[in-house]
Structure formats: structure tokens, C-alpha cells
Amino acid sequence: MVNNELILKFSNEKYYTKQEVQREMRIPSVDKIWEDILSYRSNFFRPLSLKHLTGARLNVCLTPSINKKVNDFERKLNNLMLQYTKLKMLNMNRYFEFSQQKAILNELSKYYHILNDQNILDSLIKKELSLIPPEYYIIANYLKCLNALKDSNHETISDLCLGDYYSFLMGSDELSEFYRSKEIVNEYNKVLIDKVYIGIPPRLIGESMDSLFEFIANSDTSLFIKASATLYYIYYVHPFDCFSEEISILLFKKVFSYYGIEELASYINFEKILNLKEKLEYSLSISQKNLDLTYFVEFLVSALMPILDETLDNLVMSKNKEITNEFYQEEPVKEKEIIQKEVEIPNVFEKIDLEDVKVEEKEISNNTPTYSSDIAIKNVPSGLKEEDARRLENHLIEMNPSLSKAQAFFYARHCTLGMSYTISQFKNCVGCAYETARTSMDNLVNLGYYRKEMLRNKFIYTPVKKY
Numbered sequence: 001m002v003n004n005e006l007i008l009k010f011s012n013e014k015y016y017t018k019q020e021v022q023r024e025m026r027i028p029s030v031d032k033i034w035e036d037i038l039s040y041r042s043n044f045f046r047p048l049s050l051k052h053l054t055g056a057r058l059n060v061c062l063t064p065s066i067n068k069k070v071n072d073f074e075r076k077l078n079n080l081m082l083q084y085t086k087l088k089m090l091n092m093n094r095y096f097e098f099s100q101q102k103a104i105l106n107e108l109s110k111y112y113h114i115l116n117d118q119n120i121l122d123s124l125i126k127k128e129l130s131l132i133p134p135e136y137y138i139i140a141n142y143l144k145c146l147n148a149l150k151d152s153n154h155e156t157i158s159d160l161c162l163g164d165y166y167s168f169l170m171g172s173d174e175l176s177e178f179y180r181s182k183e184i185v186n187e188y189n190k191v192l193i194d195k196v197y198i199g200i201p202p203r204l205i206g207e208s209m210d211s212l213f214e215f216i217a218n219s220d221t222s223l224f225i226k227a228s229a230t231l232y233y234i235y236y237v238h239p240f241d242c243f244s245e246e247i248s249i250l251l252f253k254k255v256f257s258y259y260g261i262e263e264l265a266s267y268i269n270f271e272k273i274l275n276l277k278e279k280l281e282y283s284l285s286i287s288q289k290n291l292d293l294t295y296f297v298e299f300l301v302s303a304l305m306p307i308l309d310e311t312l313d314n315l316v317m318s319k320n321k322e323i324t325n326e327f328y329q330e331e332p333v334k335e336k337e338i339i340q341k342e343v344e345i346p347n348v349f350e351k352i353d354l355e356d357v358k359v360e361e362k363e364i365s366n367n368t369p370t371y372s373s374d375i376a377i378k379n380v381p382s383g384l385k386e387e388d389a390r391r392l393e394n395h396l397i398e399m400n401p402s403l404s405k406a407q408a409f410f411y412a413r414h415c416t417l418g419m420s421y422t423i424s425q426f427k428n429c430v431g432c433a434y435e436t437a438r439t440s441m442d443n444l445v446n447l448g449y450y451r452k453e454m455l456r457n458k459f460i461y462t463p464v465k466k467y
Contacts, residue, residue: 012065057145096318100267150266153257163434174458178435196285225253439464
């Protein structure tokens, strides 16, 4: 009986680790009680498709207590979505959105240790700042990510949107590389026993990210568990040399946005998690050691519930503010009555001196400015016609089987001598991920179709004359 009470306590009141159980019970060994605890938890374990680099699968344990917390979070989030939708229908959402974005930027200023100026933050949100101070570049770039997230909530979650966020944060459309190519050295990776990874080996990043995108698309787990697993996995993989933490938050929001919360997800201040780094990484390390996402989920749900409450409070306050402003708006000034005055009406039949009219016409004609349609560049290269481009595309594929259809398609329409092309042009033309575009352009260089050169902070590709 005592054991049963302890089992429920250590799994439902709080989801304890073995070390925490030992500290709580103050006995030398808790092996037996820990076996009983794991046996109880096994009834609620649910395996996820995400794997540790050892090949072991990650699990989540939805005990009655944990399940209730998750359901409460999702219920509160759906209520927030309902209230926000009503606010939008009344066209009273502008102040709420502005104040939420400002709260996020203040949180980022704290994270980046920027002595923030509220006037600058206001101007960034309102897009009124013509010259951004250098220390605010990262804040402005993150705001671009939020706006992109808001405007594309139905876009599939893939490396394409990941590349967009990374490009925004880096402040460049042209990236020399995508996923991290070097090992990360930190206090976790140095440990040899019970090693925890915050940054897996670079060779495993691509495969791990593909498995994450597949999990997001196909897993039938609850929305909060899916979003939490996404945040956990990005943090664990650390796919980029920098900004992996920020992208983990953005993808966390993106999962909510894509699965029904829409643009509201971009306005919720989940960025507060960035300033809980020590607690976040501790819960992540415990989850990783035990291959049990539940520790991370419990941390997140307790950290995020107050954020939802704050957001709901701000929504109500914003609505009241909009109503107050509307109620106390000054009445429009009534138009003054028009006072009729006696106006002298000209005699339209009066004889007019035609000579005067001619002189006046001439003067007007002389004062009228003339415009020229001349432009600086007379001969604009047009490239191949579409029919010829298709013929060239087919010829390229037949002549060089190592070319993909996308590479042949792009080159056939971007092969004018003297012109230069970029990775972004390939990405936009073909509609592929940034990394695919980069490797495709480099393949065209290797096959002798383009010459690759560095221009300032980006690569350009110039067609090479083929005989």
C-alpha cells in the first residue's frame, strides 16, 4: 500500500527522476521502488518516431496528471484563439498585436543583453525606422521571422521555411552553407559517461532533420506534445552554427500555427523560454538520459501556462482599450451652413477677342514641360524564347544524365553570357529548399556550366561559354 502511494506520488504529483526519488526517500538504494515506478509508468508510455543518435526511440509518458496538464494547456490555447478571432471580427486586434510583438522584442532585448529603447522598438514594429542602429539588427531580423510566420501559417513545415528563418536571422539571402559542418564544444558534449548532446555530430544533422519533418507531418500525438517534441529535437540537434535556439522557438510556434492556431501563434510570447535557458537545458538533459520526453513536457507546460494567462489578460485589456478609444472619440465637426453670396455671372455671349486667346494658348504651350522616354540601357537581353529553352533543357538532360531536371530547367533559362545568377534565383525559380538550390548550383559549376565567384557576402554564378 505504501509503495502504491509512493508510485502515484512520484509519477503524478510530480514526475520524479530516480535521483529525486532517492533524495525524497533518504535511503541508500531505491532500486526496487524505482522498478515499481517504471512498471506503473509503462502503462502510459507512448513511443514517438523520433530517435536518439544511438537509434533508441524517444517516449512520452502520459500519466493521468501529465495528460490533464497537456489538455488544460490546449484548452486554454483554443480559448485564446476563440477570443482572438472574435477580436479580429470586431476589427479590434491592432493594439493587441502591437503590444504582444513589443513584449516579444523586450524579451529578445533581455536575451541579447541590449539596453532597449522603447521608441526604437515601437518604430521597428510600425516599420517607421529608416536607419536601424547596429545593435538592433538581430531584433529587426527576428521580427521579420515573426512576420513571415504570421503571413504563411499554411505553409508546410520543411527545410524550406527553416531556411527562410535562418536567412532572415543571418541578414542575408545568400548563405555559403546551410546545416552546421563543425562539432559543437560545450559542457554537455565533453562528458563521457551519461553523455548529453546539445548539438549532435554534423554528419547526422540532415537525416535527423528529415525525421523531424516526417514526425511533424505524420504523428497523431496531441498538438502540444508534437510542438514540444519539435522544440526539444531542434535544441538537441542544434542544426546551425548560430541561432539554433531562436529557430527552435520559431518552429515551436510554427507547429501551433500550422495546426489551427494560425497567426495568433506568432504573437504569443513563447520567447520567454529563451531566458529560462538553465532550466530548459536541465529538463532536456534529463529527458535525453532517460529517453523520456515527459520531463521536458512537464517543464514546458508549467513555464508556458502563465504566458497564456498573460496573453489572455492582454487581449481583454486591449479590447477594453479599443472600446474606450472608440467611445470617447471626438464627434465630427458639423459642416457650417453655406452662406449664399451674390456672384457676378459672366456673359457667355460676350464677344471675345480671338487674338488674345491665341496669345494665351501660346504662352501655356511654352510653359508645358516635355518628357523623354529614353532609358539608360537600350538593349535589354531577353535570353531564349520558351520553346527554345525547352529544347535546350531536353538536350542538356540527354547530353548529361548527371543533371537533374531542375538544374537543366534553370540553366536553360539562365544561360545568357555576361549575366550573373544567384542561389536565391534558383530557389525561387524551381521552388526548392535553399540547401537543394545551393548544391544544384555548385553541381552546375562542377560540370562547367557556370563560374562561381564571391561578390561581397554572397556567391554569384556566371555562365561559361560552351563550344
